[in-house]
Amino acid sequence: MKAVNYPAPRAVSRKGRSGFTLIEMVVVIGIMAILLAIVMPVFQNLVGSQGVRSAVRLLCQKLKLARSYAINNREYVALVFPDDSSGLPTEYPYHYYRACIVTESSGSYAFKRWIPGEGWSKLPGNISLVDITDGSATGSFAGATTVATVNCASLNDKSGDDTTFSNLALKGIVFKPTGVAVMNSYLVLADDVMQSGSRVKNNTDDDLYIRVSQYTGSVTFEEK
Secondary structure, three states: OOOOOOOOOOOOOHHHOOOOOHHHHHHHHHHHHHHHHHHHHHHHHHHHHHHHHHHHHHHHHHHHHHHHHHHHHOOEEEEEEOOHHHOOOOOOOOOEEEEEEEEEEOOEEEEEEEOOOOOOEEOOOOEEEEEEEOOOOOOOOOOOEEEEEEOOOOOOOOOOOHHHHOOEEEEEEEEOOOOOEOOOEEEEEEEEEEEOOEEEEOOHHHOEEEEEOOOOOOEEEEEO
16 A cells, blocks of 8 residues: 655744734733833923923913013002912912002002902913022012902802902012012922822922012023
8 A cells, every 4th residue: 555645734934824922912011011111200200391381481471461560550560379378269379370459558568459351370280389489488488478458259169158268368479660579589380289288299300480580570480
C-alpha cells in the first residue's frame, strides 16, 4: 500500500489575523493608564495656570475701569471683595467683586451707591482672590481699604431675609478722583478648592499678583 504524504501545517501569518488577543489588550490598557497618570497632573496644572491668567486679565480690566470712572466722574470709587468676615452668603467671599462709589471723611471710607449698570462679578472656575497684601503684611486682606456701611440688601440668603446684608464692612481697592490709589496693594490670585472648610491651592507655583500703585494708580500684574 502506497503511503500518503500529508503537507506539513503552515504557521498562520499575523497579517491574516484580525483584532488583538486579550493579553495584548490588557498590556495596551496598562500602558495607557500609566501615561495618563503621568500626564494628568501636568494637564491640570496647565489648565489651572491658564485659568489664573484669565482671571488676572479680567480683574486688571475691572480695576482700570474703576480708576477711569473715578477720574471721569470726580468720585472716590472702590472695587470691593468680600472675605470671611463680610457676612455675605458663602459663595461670595474670595470669588465675587463689585464696583461702587464711596465717600471719604478723615481717611475713612463709606459706601455711597453702586455704579449704575454694574453687578456682582465672579472670578472664573475655582480661581480665588486669596489675599490682598501691602507688600509686607499678609493675611486678612491687610493691603485692602475698609469700606463701611455697604448696602447688599439685594442679596437674599436661604431664609429670604435680605436685611442681613445691609450696612456691611467690605474690603476693597479705593481710587481717588485724581486716579491714585489709597494704598499700595497686591492682589494674590490662585487656583484653589475648598477642603474641610479650608482653601487648598491646586498649584502653588502659579500664583499671580496684581499690583495697584498708591502713587500713580497704575494696575499691573506679575508672577510669583
